[in-house]
Amino acid sequence: MKTILLHPSYFPSIEQMAAVAQADKVVFEVEDNYQKQTYRNRTFIAHSNGKLLLNIPIKHNKAGMRQKTKDVVVENDFPWQEQHWKSLQSAYRTSPFFEYYEDELEHLFTESVEGLMAHNLKIFDLLCELIGIDIEVSKTISFETNPEIRDLRILIDAKRKSAFEAEAYTQVHQANHPFLPNLSVLDLLFNEGPNALGYLEASILFENDY
Numbered sequence: 001m002k003t004i005l006l007h008p009s010y011f012p013s014i015e016q017m018a019a020v021a022q023a024d025k026v027v028f029e030v031e032d033n034y035q036k037q038t039y040r041n042r043t044f045i046a047h048s049n050g051k052l053l054l055n056i057p058i059k060h061n062k063a064g065m066r067q068k069t070k071d072v073v074v075e076n077d078f079p080w081q082e083q084h085w086k087s088l089q090s091a092y093r094t095s096p097f098f099e100y101y102e103d104e105l106e107h108l109f110t111e112s113v114e115g116l117m118a119h120n121l122k123i124f125d126l127l128c129e130l131i132g133i134d135i136e137v138s139k140t141i142s143f144e145t146n147p148e149i150r151d152l153r154i155l156i157d158a159k160r161k162s163a164f165e166a167e168a169y170t171q172v173h174q175a176n177h178p179f180l181p182n183l184s185v186l187d188l189l190f191n192e193g194p195n196a197l198g199y200l201e202a203s204i205l206f207e208n209d210y
Contacts, residue, residue, distance in 0.1 A: 007156040008120035009039040021200035085109035095172040097193035
């Protein structure tokens with residue numbers, strides 16, 4: 001059985017979901033300390049002007065002390081859900097499959113969100129359902145620096161340069177800018193629909209890149 005260790009992320013990248021699609025089991029890291037500027041609370045989509053960042057604001061510890069990711073609370077004084085949903089609608093309303101998935105996704109932007117990790121795990125479950133990924137899921141019970149299973153926690157790092165080369169597919173804004181690789185898997189889903197699963201399963205992941 002191929003088991004991988006991942007951090008729950010906000011609408012995961014194509015690289016991360018390709019790793020999931022090619023595994024038998026995913027273990028989610030839930031005992032880590034929260035770090036800024038990662039895909040824990042951000043994702044990138046394609047917009048008419050290029051890549052667009054969607055970022056979830058969080059409530060930082062007032063004492064400035066580290067906090068566990070599973071304890072991170074979302075800052076809802078800012079209407080980030082409404083903003084993100086409008087950005088997705090603006091970016092993908094003319095894509096081939098946005099309307100097909102729209103009703104299934106909308107509740108993620110209208111129902112109240114409190115905990116960041118719980119929201120990310122909810123998103124993951126729905127994405128697997130929409131894409132057609134059937135995978136066993138569990139969670140860590142302690143943080144391990146050198147786990148015995150395939151450690152892909154590095155994929156959460158938004159600053160990391162990856163060797164992953166996504167095969168080009170037709171993007172809705174390709175007339176405005178070149179192909180944008182490895183965005184949120186939502187970009188793949190809205191543009192490729194039911195073909196997304198085959199794309200993820202066929203993607204080449206460089207083992208020595210992790």
